[in-house]
Amino acid sequence: MAALSRRSLFAGACAVVALGSSEVPAAANAAVKKIAGGRLSVNLKAVPALSNVGGATRIGSIKGMPVGIARTGTSKYVAFSLRCPHQGITVGRTENGWVCSAHLSEFEPDGDLVLGPATTGLAPVPIKVSRGVATIG
Ligand code: FES
Numbered sequence: 044m045a046a047l048s049r050r051s052l053f054a055g056a057c058a059v060v061a062l063g064s065s066e067v068p069a070a071a072n073a074a075v076k077k078i079a080g081g082r083l084s085v086n087l088k089a090v091p092a093l094s095n096v097g098g099a100t101r102i103g104s105i106k107g108m109p110v111g112i113a114r115t116g117t118s119k120y121v122a123f124s125l126r127c128p129h130q131g132i133t134v135g136r137t138e139n140g141w142v143c144s145a146h147l148s149e150f151e152p153d154g155d156l157v158l159g160p161a162t163t164g165l166a167p168v169p170i171k172v173s174r175g176v177a178t179i180g
Pocket residue numbers: 127128129130131132143144145146147148159160161
């Protein structure tokens with residue numbers, strides 16, 4: 044039964060990935076600037092996916108590493124690598140969080156581990172927020 048459930052989830056995840064979730068959404072793209080050291084500067088109010096607590100999206104890449112961001116509170120955000128901690132495949136966004144298409148590890152929107160084979164959540168990336176702008180990396 045669990046295998047059937049995972050298979051169903053995988054099919055849904057593939058549909059999401061096929062729609063281009065590995066790309067940075069255009070709306071988020073306009074809100075993101077590369078700054079010194081390859082870091083990212085993000086105008087948080089200009090990212091629709093972060094308009095509500097619980098929202099998350101891929102926000103860009105830092106030195107080739109795909110990075111996600113999630114809103115965890117009214118003014119709290121976390122950033123994390125989108126490389127699966129199991130074997131490094133880039134995870135994709137789903138309705139409920141993130142999923143790795145390689146072996147179906149699942150993660151919460153904020154990167155916490157839900158289901159292995161990964162044994163940890165998505166690796167945190169430093170983030171500082173000041174006056175509605177996040178500096179990531
Ligand atoms: S590489 Fe992601 S679950 Fe194996």
